[in-house]
Amino acid sequence: MSDPAVSWSRIRDRGMIGLRADLSVGVVCKALQKACGAPVPETRRLSIKADRTLAWMSPDELLLTLPHAAVPATLAALAEAMEGRHHLAVDLSDARALFRVEGPGAREVLAKGAPVDFSRAAFGPGDFRRSRLGQLAAAFGQVSEDPEAFEMVCFRSVSAHVERWLDVSSRAGSLPGVF
Known part of the structure; x- marks a missing residue:
């Protein structure tokens, strides 16, 4: 009790994407914001935009929570936005x-x-x-x-x-x- x-x-209905990238580069942050749908947060902060939360995990790591059904499309958007840039985006939902x-x-x-x-x-x-x-x-x-x-x-x-x-x-x- x-x-x-x-x-x-x-x-249980939220998906999670782990992101790694050089967050000190402005163009990287703009690409991440566009693909994630939420601004890149400051250190030890999170940003919320509609049904998405982007959390600062470390100087080069973010955690995106979003509706589970949106994970595949968001991963595709991240791959497109970050093409040619060193990064990692992985589905951590499970x-x-x-x-x-x-x-x-x-x-x-x-x-x-x-x-x-x-x-x-x-x-x-x-x-x-x-x-x-x-x-x-x-x-x-x-x-x-x-x-x-x-x-x-x-x-x-x-x-x-x-x-x-x-x-x-x-x-x-x-x-x-x-x-």
């Missing part, structure tokens, strides 16, 4: 799992397992951090204007563990009350 202040769900954690206790739940400052002053709409949840690689983003809603990405191979962790971490009465 979860705390009424927190709910979580696995988002390799990653996406979760939504929301409610007034969402920051408390995520802070239990991630070495990230989830205070409102440090983590707000459009912020994105690649980090870990316990010992698992994970990334966290605030993808809406709702200050209590987050999305989290992890490897699909550990998604059952993350589901159990979310169940335990969001149990009624377990929130520490830090935020």
Whole structure:
């Protein structure tokens, strides 16, 4: 049973594309923006355009989430836009799992397992951090204007563990009350 202040769900209808390219080159960023449908975000940020979210993963890596059905066409658009430029675009939809954690206790739940400052002053709409949840690689983003809603990405191979962790971490009465 979860705390009424927190709910979580696995988002299964989203596709994911991992992108690698030299993000310091303006023409590359313009080509990526055109193909992805969202602007290239700044460091530790994400950009949202309609049903697409483009997240900064590292100085040369982005993660695009989009409707699952749009993945093949977007990969083709990326291949065309980036033709002749060094890059990598790969469908990660089956390799990653996406979760939504929301409610007034969402920051408390995520802070239990991630070495990230989830205070409102440090983590707000459009912020994105690649980090870990316990010992698992994970990334966290605030993808809406709702200050209590987050999305989290992890490897699909550990998604059952993350589901159990979310169940335990969001149990009624377990929130520490830090935020």
